[in-house]
Amino acid sequence: MLSDRRRVAVALAGFCVFLNLYAPQSVLPLLAGEFAVGAGQASLAITASTLAVALMAPFAGTFADVVGRRRVIVAAMFALVVPTIMVALAPGIHALVFWRFVQGLALPPIFAVMVAYIAEEWPAGEAIGVTGLYTSAASFGGFFGRLITGILADWAGWRIAFLALAALTLLLALGVAALLEQERRFVRSQNLAASARQMLRHFRNPRLAATYAIGFGVLFTFIASFTYVNFYLAAPPFRLSATALGLIFVVYLGGSAIAPLTGRAVARFGRRPLVLAAIGLWIGGMLLTLVPWLPAIVVGLAISATCGFLCQSVSTSFVALAAERGHSSAVGLYVTWYYIGGSVGGALPGLIWNRTGWPGCVAMVVAVLVLMAAMVWRFWRAPLQREVSPGA
Numbered sequence: 001m002l003s004d005r006r007r008v009a010v011a012l013a014g015f016c017v018f019l020n021l022y023a024p025q026s027v028l029p030l031l032a033g034e035f036a037v038g039a040g041q042a043s044l045a046i047t048a049s050t051l052a053v054a055l056m057a058p059f060a061g062t063f064a065d066v067v068g069r070r071r072v073i074v075a076a077m078f079a080l081v082v083p084t085i086m087v088a089l090a091p092g093i094h095a096l097v098f099w100r101f102v103q104g105l106a107l108p109p110i111f112a113v114m115v116a117y118i119a120e121e122w123p124a125g126e127a128i129g130v131t132g133l134y135t136s137a138a139s140f141g142g143f144f145g146r147l148i149t150g151i152l153a154d155w156a157g158w159r160i161a162f163l164a165l166a167a168l169t170l171l172l173a174l175g176v177a178a179l180l181e182q183e184r185r186f187v188r189s190q191n192l193a194a195s196a197r198q199m200l201r202h203f204r205n206p207r208l209a210a211t212y213a214i215g216f217g218v219l220f221t222f223i224a225s226f227t228y229v230n231f232y233l234a235a236p237p238f239r240l241s242a243t244a245l246g247l248i249f250v251v252y253l254g255g256s257a258i259a260p261l262t263g264r265a266v267a268r269f270g271r272r273p274l275v276l277a278a279i280g281l282w283i284g285g286m287l288l289t290l291v292p293w294l295p296a297i298v299v300g301l302a303i304s305a306t307c308g309f310l311c312q313s314v315s316t317s318f319v320a321l322a323a324e325r326g327h328s329s330a331v332g333l334y335v336t337w338y339y340i341g342g343s344v345g346g347a348l349p350g351l352i353w354n355r356t357g358w359p360g361c362v363a364m365v366v367a368v369l370v371l372m373a374a375m376v377w378r379f380w381r382a383p384l385q386r387e388v389s390p391g392a
Contacts, residue, residue: 026146080106211318262314
């Protein structure tokens with residue numbers, strides 16, 4: 001029963017994080033119109049939060065290694081309510097971007113620390129499945145946040161939409177506070193300086209360093225694909241409307257379906273073969289988007305999204321297992337490199353877009369996926385000690 005309660009808490013926390021992180025995407029045109037700014041400036045509502053996530057992630061993990069897991073997670077979820085309300089009350093674009101940055105600062109203390117909590121509180125064989133549950137809830141939260149914000153904005157305005165998000169965030173925080181059990185296997189770090197030294201030691205662990213690079217590649221590929229495909233599909237011969245482009249994100253729900261199954265898949269096939277196969281399918285999905293037929297492009301994106309969520313779920317759980325100590329800071333560093341990858345993935349393909357269009361972007365993405373596969377092949381060879389130890 002306690003395990004079931006904790007699983008529900010994990011799902012609620014994952015849903016909450018991505019409910020808020022990408023919610024403004026569906027109302028960016030409304031923000032640009034109300035504040036009389038261009039699309040680039042309005043998009044800072046997204047960039048501000050992802051940048052804050054990248055900056056805060058390692059420090060959130062280090063702090064949790066000293067203070068404790070549950071305390072940090074619950075406090076951050078309640079704290080997230082305040083900037084969400086302030087976004088709704090923002091008098092101008094600069095205030096809105098500022099409060100979106102503050103929102104981003106509150107997110108790593110939830111998800112980076114929750115992944116460490118999972119790794120410590122469940123046996124290694126179960127932790128992968130619980131991480132998959134978290135990833136599934138996060139995937140659905142990201143989709144639901146975009147959807148509900150757009151619907152409420154059309155019905156009552158974008159400010160009401162963000163107030164509704166704040167109310168839902170408060171309910172989720174209350175649920176996690178009630179259901180998440182106090183950690184029982186957590187080993188407290190003695191001080192912040194010791195945790196900071198541990199964070200530096202993570203980079204000397206080749207498995208962790210390689211997995212940080214893999215995380216970089218995962219979000220690089222996601223952001224590059226789902227940013228520039230919009231320009232491709234909005235142009236002739238497709239000429240999709242903004243609503244139709246928004247519905248493309250339905251393919252993310254494939255990640256929600258497959259992520260909880262990753263634990264059993266890893267147990268059956270092994271971590272390295274599973275991820276290598278997923279990357280191979282991911283490459284195939286990206287190549288399928290080169291077929292100038294809309295159904296083929298959608299199927300290719302669905303394959304890519306599903307394989308991406310599988311890789312993300314497995315690599316996230318691998319970080320927490322590969323770190324000998326300082327699990328939160330190890331996951332925090334992974335999250336930092338993950339979101340740096342997303343930032344680069346949003347900008348770098350733009351340098352070749354005007355010259356080569358979508359085929360050039362696909363070529364860049366495939367090259368990154370090949371490098372990811374090489375990292376997995378080289379550094380994920382031997383099983384981890386926790387996976388082979390009796391009673392692990």
